[in-house]
Amino acid sequence: MGKILKKSKYNFDYIDLGGGMGISYSSINKKLNYQKYNLAINKFLKNHKTKIIFEPGRSIIGNAGVLITKVIYIKETRSKDFIILDAAMNDLMRPALYGAEHKIIPALKNKKKVNKIYEFVGPICESTDKFLTQKKFQKLEEKDLVIICDVGAYGMSLSSNYNVRPKPIEILIKKSKVEVIKKRQKLADLI
Numbered sequence: 001m002g003k004i005l006k007k008s009k010y011n012f013d014y015i016d017l018g019g020g021m022g023i024s025y026s027s028i029n030k031k032l033n034y035q036k037y038n039l040a041i042n043k044f045l046k047n048h049k050t051k052i053i054f055e056p057g058r059s060i061i062g063n064a065g066v067l068i069t070k071v072i073y074i075k076e077t078r079s080k081d082f083i084i085l086d087a088a089m090n091d092l093m094r095p096a097l098y099g100a101e102h103k104i105i106p107a108l109k110n111k112k113k114v115n116k117i118y119e120f121v122g123p124i125c126e127s128t129d130k131f132l133t134q135k136k137f138q139k140l141e142e143k144d145l146v147i148i149c150d151v152g153a154y155g156m157s158l159s160s161n162y163n164v165r166p167k168p169i170e171i172l173i174k175k176s177k178v179e180v181i182k183k184r185q186k187l188a189d190l191i
């Protein structure tokens with residue numbers, strides 16, 4: 001950026017570094033090294049009289065939310081089992097929209113490992129209504145709850161009533177205080 005500014009010969013009042021810091025959605029995602037980022041910015045500011053603006057999105061709230069969903073049906077096939085959840089792409093659009101991968105964990109742990117591929121999908125008949133394919137997972141049964149992680153950013157805000165699906169309840173947990181911040185929608189609310 002320093003090189004570009006030198007070429008432009010213009011004194012910018014501010015420079016907007018935008019967002020994109022993100023969060024680590026899985027163990028293979030590399031985390032941004034904020035210490036290095038900070039050092040690079042401070043070094044830049046020593047040579048440039050300008051203000052820096054940030055637009056962090058996911059890094060503030062991405063890991064503050066989870067989507068708890070129930071297994072409504074397990075469809076077994078030879079190559080994999082489809083774990084059909086009661087959450088769908090209308091509730092969490094990121095995987096369908098741009099292939100985002102959100103870790104899925106069981107709500108209650110058991111020690112029964114399965115040697116099958118689980119494909120976590122929603123109940124909407126759209127080929128994009130899927131969340132994740134997981135190789136090693138504990139054995140799941142219908143009615144089990146699973147947790148889709150890190151949906152605090154672009155989760156509820158990207159959700160919709162597609163397929164006439166009412167939106168879920170939203171609960172805020174602060175220390176031991178639990179508060180309903182959005183009521184579960186009813187079908188009548190959509191009509």
Ligand SMILES: Cc1ncc(COP(=O)(O)O)c(C=O)c1O
Pocket residue numbers: 018019020021022055056057058059153
């Ligand atoms: C203009 C603008 N700035 C910042 C952000 C935040 O991006 P991120 O969540 O990657 O930090 C967005 C996300 O949509 C955006 O549209």
